[in-house]
Ligand SMILES: Nc1ncnc2c1ncn2[C@@H]1O[C@H](COP(=O)(O)OP(=O)(O)OP(=O)(O)O)[C@@H](O)[C@H]1O
């Protein structure tokens with residue numbers, strides 16, 4: 364199998380494989396920024412599409428300016444207040460949406476009549492494009508964080524709700540019967556059988572619900588606010604400061620990734636009881 | 647209080663008819679007019695061809711299923727709801743997958759409000775008795791099928807039920823472990839005599855463990871077609887007792903009674 368080192372071409376040694384994925388991923392990012400840079404900074408290449416050398420920068424921003432804006436934000440600390448607000452809204456939307464989805468999901472799943480009664484309304488609410496509620500929430504809850512949290516909650520709630528509902532219905536009848544015979548009361552069944560089973564479904568959708576809580580917060584801010592990263596973007600857009608808009612998007616993306624990472628860690632720690640593929644250790 | 651000499655468990659003239667939920671006219675009478683009485687402290691085995699209704703009878707005895715006709719009495723009292731004096735070892739997976747082996751064993755004590763420290767101590771003790779000392783921290787998916795069965799056994803027996811219902815508890819084990827567990831079960835049972843209903847496919851297992859073997863007919867409309875008192879001396883060693891002439895004699899007699907039914911049951915599944 365193994366060929367002598369010298370016969371390998373440069374490509375054979377460099378090509379993407381398990382070991383150097385990270386290097387390649389960073390490389391792709393750098394290439395992306397380089398292309399962006401070359402195509403937008405006036406004077407590097409002659410205008411290909413626009414009639415004016417400055418127009419590309421006007422529409423697409425310039426990566427160096429975008430990055431320096433991000434740097435300024437963090438260096439001067441101006442961004443922290445806004446970031447904090449956005450993350451706090453995300454957190455609140457996530458917690459409130461999850462808890463209410465859990466409670467109402469459990470309640471409906473365990474009450475066949477109530478669930479049959481509410482079924483058409485749940486379906487209607489779920490298929491409604493709920494982002495459109497943002498202006499109403501602004502009227503109801505004002506321009507402060509409450510209206511953004513409300514928007515995030517409506518997005519998170521349904522994901523959790525449907526997963527809890529499914530989780531309760533998927534409880535193995537044998538496990539349930541066994542717990543009852545072991546003496547579990549109705550409350551104990553809820554706590555020790557239904558909730559853990561539902562939680563496994565909720566965790567399966569955790570990435571989705573955290574992501575949507577974030578979306579709710581940012582969209583809410585973007586539609587009207589006085590603080591938050593969405594607000595920064597909204598303001599910059601008002602003055603056609605495209606570099607700041609991109610800087611805001613960059614920061615949001617980075618934080619979305621960080622949130623996703625945090626969720627993955629939490630998931631791994633909380634779901635130890637679930638079988639996973641390939642748990643053997645290679646020696 | 648029920649009278650002292652009432653049977654621990656009395657299934658009288660039980661009929662079970664399953665009706666398909668969507669088509670009420672497609673009925674299946676799994677069990678018909680079956681009577682099974684178990685005295686306090688008696689070890690009864692039930693054998694019968696696959697699909698004849700053994701698990702169904704146990705479900706009736708524990709109160710998970712209501713008979714279409716007939717009555718269930720527990721220590722002389724009609725059974726309402728779940729049978730509180732019974733422990734049930736399910737044929738299929740019944741452990742809570744989100745609890746470790748240890749927490750599965752403590753579950754029943756926890757539901758009854760026993761303090762955590764004491765429950766853990768007793769559970770560790772039971773895990774050791776079923777040969778799983780040191781495996782308490784594992785989740786069910788990290789255990790083998792046989793280990794899960796043994797956790798389930800500990801989970802049921804830790805509650806010290808008056809009636810123990812076991813649905814093919816050892817069929818997943820290899821023959822050596824199985825005989826170890828059978829001896830262990832006999833030892834536990836003779837130290838503290840409970841009523842046991844033990845379901846198995848294995849006639850040798852049934853004879854070597856029991857005071858009485860009940861043979862069921864092939865389904866549908868299953869009913870007991872023979873009862874055999876097992877007068878082998880106790881204490882028994884399940885491996886050694888199989889070699890005694892009396893065992894072989896009993897085995898031959900019961901096997902003759904069963905053979906026709908097994909063939910009937912097999913023929914029926916082939917036709918379907
Ligand atoms: N809920 C149900 N609905 C309809 N039919 C059922 C239901 N439960 C069991 N049956 C039928 O009743 C019969 C007896 O089933 P049961 O599970 O009691 O068999 P068994 O004797 O335990 O078989 P095995 O030895 O294979 O475990 C089977 O033919 C089965 O198809």
Ligand SMILES: [Mg+2]
Nearest residue numbers: 700701737813
């Ligand atoms: Mg069965």
